[in-house]
């Protein structure tokens with residue numbers, strides 16, 4: 001199967017001192033998030049700001065983006081990394097335009113996740129953790145996404161797709177532009 005390795009939480013992080021720059025509009029958006037919290041609790045804005053940086057840096061958190069947030073929130077770089085590396089919703093490597101996160105936890109596993117994963121990966125020609133050559137899809141296996149009652153399920157971008165069957169998956173993938 002073809003493909004390039006995408007997000008892996010055991011990969012080494014390449015550290016550089018480069019700091020990302022953002023447009024005034026994005027800086028204002030970040031300041032608006034910070035303003036929701038007490039002045040001495042700006043660190044509480046870290047998760048919404050990680051989402052903004054991920055969006056602005058092409059769908060993943062690169063080192064310059066992390067360095068920016070450390071400066072912006074007056075944190076240590078390691079403070080930012082320890083949050084970024086904890087949650088599967090933050091990508092530490094480039095991902096495809098459609099990031100397919102398949103739940104691999106118990107309810108989904110029992111209700112047919114292996115067949116769904118196999119179908120998606122065979123169809124796209126990649127393994128879990130890889131991105132298609134054209135950069136369109138990344139498949140990642142994740143822990144419970146809190147939708148166990150409608151297992152098996154997956155998340156693409158911010159959208160949940162539930163009660164999956166291979167027929168349903170075919171239609172969902174066909175609708176991905």
Ligand code: FES
Pocket residue numbers: 103104105106107108109143144145146147148149151153
């Ligand atoms: S086990 Fe899959 S959503 Fe909870």
